Amino acid sequence: MTNPDRRGMTGRILMLASLLCLALGALLAWQAQAQQGERAALVMTIDGAIGPAIDDYFQRGLELAEERDVELVVVQMDTPGGLDASMRAMIRTMLTSPVPVALYVSPAGARAASAGTYLLYASHVAAMAPATHLGSATPVQIGGGGGLPGLGEPEPEPEPESVSESQPDEAAQDSADGQTDDTEVTETGETAAAGEEAEQAPAKRRGETAMERKVLEDAVAYIRSLAERHGRNADWAERAVREAVNLTAREALEQNVIEVVASDLDDLLAQLDGRSVVMDDGERTLSTAELVVERFDPDWRTELLAVITNPNVAYFLMIIGFYGLIFELSNPGSLVPGTIGIISLLLALFAFQVLPVNYAGLALILVGLGLIVGEAMMPSFGILGIGGIVAFVIGSVILMDADTLNISLPMIGGIALLAAGLMLWVMTRFIGLRRRPPRIGQEELVGSEALVLEDFTDQGHVRLMGERWRARSPEPLARGQSVRVTAVDGLTLEVEPLASSS
Structure with missing residues (x-):
């Protein structure tokens, strides 16, 4: 029989366990709801060349940011450049992302060279840490061949019309109009000055071959479109592509290439609070005050x-x-x-x-x-x-x-x-x-040692490799004597005593 007191204790224990489970479930639900309502910034890291692995990591990071509905994605970047295909895939994802992306060139000493410059121009917020730089965005031709577009000598531009050639026409026109010599001198001086300015103005680099020009002009149009989308300095972007120029963080801020120079991540979030950015669906005002920082680092x-x-x-x-x-x-x-x-x-x-x-x-x-x-x-x-x-x-x-x-x-x-x-x-x-001497066939037998089976003067029998052979010798041989094979004639061996061969 079951003790009633024991059954009552068991029921109380089960009830207490049920209450504890309900309390734990309520606590977990409350924490999940609190985390969902918590405003956060997702921080990613790009360190190294832009390639398929970085592209995959970047795409997964933006998908995670969209799932968690974070306020901002901050990408800390230090790159020497990389593949054009991977860079363009990352830019397409960034431009259509519902979450603002801030590219932050950091830490001090980092760079955003080549493909990194394009990514910086495509970001919703471009920021750099002190002692960093960007530029050198000239595309490098892939797949052999010589030239690097824009890095060779520029194509010769048509020279401006010389002053000496234009003076007779000007003088004739002046005499026809009755102008004074002073006016002629003034106009000639202006023409000479204009000619000197034209000679001093650097020619745009356009590549040496048709293929180089196509690649270079495509890159220029691409980076200018990115600059115009976010209201950044498109002329300097073109120079970065054509002439591979560079800027420090402070110079980039002064020339409207970037929006923020921040010493660290906290400084960046503080400066971005209240700033308007251009998204795919229009402008949006960032609210980055008191954001919780979540990191999404590269995994296995x-x-x-x-x-x-x-x-x-x-x-x-x-x-x-x-x-x-x-x-x-x-x-x-x-x-x-x-x-x-x-x-x-x-x-x-x-x-x-x-x-x-x-x-x-x-x-x-x-x-x-x-x-x-x-x-x-x-x-x-x-x-x-x-x-x-x-x-x-x-x-x-x-x-x-x-x-x-x-x-x-x-x-x-x-x-x-x-x-x-x-x-x-x-x-x-x-x-x-x-x-090496042959090891198979009759050639292998020449030079091998055999044992005489019987006394004979001209012909007899010897044992060679466990086999009985007919042998012929120019000297008399005795039973048990060792001989060497000197030649093979059909099934007959030519032998000689070992003593005579030494």
Whole structure:
């Protein structure tokens, strides 16, 4: 039978546990509601070259900001530039974002060069910390070829009409109009001054080829449109593209390139309070006072993408993948080289998909590796191997030629030397094998030692490699004597005593 007191205690315990659960649930709900009603600023960090990994991180950060309905996104940036495709994708997302984005070049000593300048112009608020700079926005041509648009010599502009050529016409006109000599001198002086000013005015850089002009003019129009959208200095933006000029933080503020110079994040939020920004749906007034700062730092996914899309890593993965497959095909069933090779090759192909790859360089690398392997499989006294190394080095150098995403020359040289060493080792091994005596067939028997089975003077029998052979000797031989094979005539061995050969 059950004790009534015990049942009552159990019921009280269950009731108390239920009340505690309800209280805990109410507390969690209240905290969630308080967090939803709390005004916050989401802070992100961009440190390094603009590429696919940074683009993915930036897109996810703005999506998170929209989900949490934060007041402002602050991106602390320090970048030397990066890929045009990634930069434009980030700008498109930023311009259509319902959450204002403030790009803040910090900490002291940071820069917003090249692609960073475009991002700064596209942001709703452009801010910099003291001792930072921006500029050098000239686009770099990807995919080989010479020139860097805007960095070469400017195209020759038509020279202004010289004063000496214009003076006779002016004099004739003056005489026809009855003007005085003083007027003529004055007009001639003005013409000369205008000519001198025209000579001193720098010509705009427009590129040396049609392709360079197209890239340069497209970049100028793009950055000017961003500047006009937010009311910033479009003329300096054009100079940053054409002439690769730079500005410090204080100069950028004075020339209306940025809106704020802030010493730290708190100073930035304090200065932005009450400022109007241009959004996709119109103007909006920021309210940044007493915002709670939430950080969204790069996670493992961003780090992994950054590692894989590093040109040196992608290049090394391709080499590992190629040799892994070669070793697997040379030794079927090994499994380990093939598994590592296929995984490395797939990762390299993913990286090449998002990197500025010159496919002529990629083809040269594959051809070079194939020729090196061909030298090992079919010796050609170095012709295939040397050609393969030359093709491999040239292809590696031109594989990726962006300013901030190039392959390390020491890595190229190291891998080329490794391939050359492997080829040299294979060649020496083949030469050594050619010098060795044959180990199969009748040629293998010449020079071998045999044992005489019976006494004989001209012909008899010997034991060689466990077999009984008919033998012929110019000297008498005794049973048990050791002889050396000097020649093979059909099924008869020519032998001689070991003593006579020494």
